[in-house]
Amino acid sequence: MGKEVYFDNNATTQVIPEVIEAMVPFLGKYYGNPSSIHRFGSQVSEKIDSARAQVASLIGAADPVEVIFTSCGTEGDNAAIRGMLEAHPEKRHIVTTQVEHPAVLGLCQILEKKGYRVTWLSVDQDGGLDLAELRAALSDDTAAVSIMHANNETGVIFPIEEIGEIVRGRGIPFHVDAVQTAGKIALDLKRMPVDLLTISGHKFHGPKGVGALYVRRGITFPPFMIGGHQEKNRRAGTENVAGIIGMGKAAELASARIGEYDTRVRALRDRLEKSLSATAGEIRINGQAQKRLPNTSNVSFRYLEGESILVLLDQQGICASTGSACTAGSSEPSHVLRAMKTPADWLQGAVRFSLSGLNTEEEVTYVNEKVPSIVKRLKGLSALGQLGNHQADTDRGVASATLGARE
Ligand SMILES: Cc1ncc(COP(=O)(O)O)c(C=O)c1O
Numbered sequence: 001m002g003k004e005v006y007f008d009n010n011a012t013t014q015v016i017p018e019v020i021e022a023m024v025p026f027l028g029k030y031y032g033n034p035s036s037i038h039r040f041g042s043q044v045s046e047k048i049d050s051a052r053a054q055v056a057s058l059i060g061a062a063d064p065v066e067v068i069f070t071s072c073g074t075e076g077d078n079a080a081i082r083g084m085l086e087a088h089p090e091k092r093h094i095v096t097t098q099v100e101h102p103a104v105l106g107l108c109q110i111l112e113k114k115g116y117r118v119t120w121l122s123v124d125q126d127g128g129l130d131l132a133e134l135r136a137a138l139s140d141d142t143a144a145v146s147i148m149h150a151n152n153e154t155g156v157i158f159p160i161e162e163i164g165e166i167v168r169g170r171g172i173p174f175h176v177d178a179v180q181t182a183g184k185i186a187l188d189l190k191r192m193p194v195d196l197l198t199i200s201g202h203k204f205h206g207p208k209g210v211g212a213l214y215v216r217r218g219i220t221f222p223p224f225m226i227g228g229h230q231e232k233n234r235r236a237g238t239e240n241v242a243g244i245i246g247m248g249k250a251a252e253l254a255s256a257r258i259g260e261y262d263t264r265v266r267a268l269r270d271r272l273e274k275s276l277s278a279t280a281g282e283i284r285i286n287g288q289a290q291k292r293l294p295n296t297s298n299v300s301f302r303y304l305e306g307e308s309i310l311v312l313l314d315q316q317g318i319c320a321s322t323g324s325a326c327t328a329g330s331s332e333p334s335h336v337l338r339a340m341k342t343p344a345d346w347l348q349g350a351v352r353f354s355l356s357g358l359n360t361e362e363e364v365t366y367v368n369e370k371v372p373s374i375v376k377r378l379k380g381l382s383a384l385g386q387l388g389n390h391q392a393d394t395d396r397g398v399a400s401a402t403l404g405a406r407e
Helices: 017-026 039-059 073-087 102-113 131-137 160-169 241-257 259-279 306-315 335-339 361-382 389-406
Strands: 067-070 093-097 117-121 142-148 174-177 196-200 211-215 283-285 296-301 350-354
Touching: 017 241, 039 067, 039 196, 039 241, 067 073, 073 102, 073 142, 073 174, 073 196, 073 211, 093 102, 102 117, 102 142, 117 131, 131 160, 142 160, 160 174, 259 283, 259 296, 259 361, 306 350, 306 361
Parallel strands: 093 117, 093 142, 142 174, 174 196
Antiparallel strands: 067 211, 196 211, 283 296, 296 350
């Protein structure tokens, strides 16, 4: 097989061998149901509690009991928002942002159709929030505020501490989608003014199909899944035991290596951006003026189509993304870049490179060598750089059709 470079770690990460090793016994030997009273059950439930402690430590929870295992980040987001609303059925207002992951965005759109009033906080051209807008939005009718920690497409980090002070100062529960930050930047919920927080195992080298929702002690949280008594009656359903064990191990390893993101991974990402800025024609780095995740680079190539770039990158063994994996396959421009009022000539050509601690200098060098020729080839196909907007749209279609035919 030729060279493979995986720069799509915000979509998912490689499950590391130690995690798989930790999981295997729970797919075989330890098959008991953790709710059973006999030894087959108790030996499994003890291990689930160890995994809970490992996850609690990754996010700095004061008490492991504040961690509820879920099936994924999407479930955590849905459960948190629905739980906050159910805790205050008399209140009908939700505050969130225009740039959330579909797990929050889509749910809030549905709730809006069902009669909730939703305030969609805007972002500026760099992807930053206006805290005055947040302050003005909050009212006695606000039941829930849900704001992401870092954006999955641009990596822009919102000032969660300041936001939390404002929201909780009004006595309103505050949920944070930290799916993209857990394992990448240190979280300390003992100090963060946050009531509920979502994470997902597969974003930090754990398995897919398992996540966790942190619910601060004392917060009213009506369960989302109803059934048995698992997770102290807060999330019914027989546990994904191997997944939970794997997520716990991944949390332990991520805690030990978290400093590497701010040093080595950030240096790799910065080198990628510096080189592309010098050699890949007209580019802009979306969200660059804001505080960003150290592993994420969202690059717009002017007049080009992100999907065409991805196809050619893939031919060279380079895996990246146009935005969130969940919107791949749709030709709609990113809702995040639209909310940032990204001009039309930069909107379609966005490519997200997202690194992890497993990436190397050599891989960055390889990508830096390949991208300029891909850009040159696409510019040659469409000559978009020299054409007006109308002609550009027509030719953009031709460029992607040509590439499509070649596939
Ligand atoms: C910010 C954010 N929230 C939620 C999710 C959903 O997580 P999961 O894939 O575990 O459902 C994702 C996944 O990409 C994400 O990036």
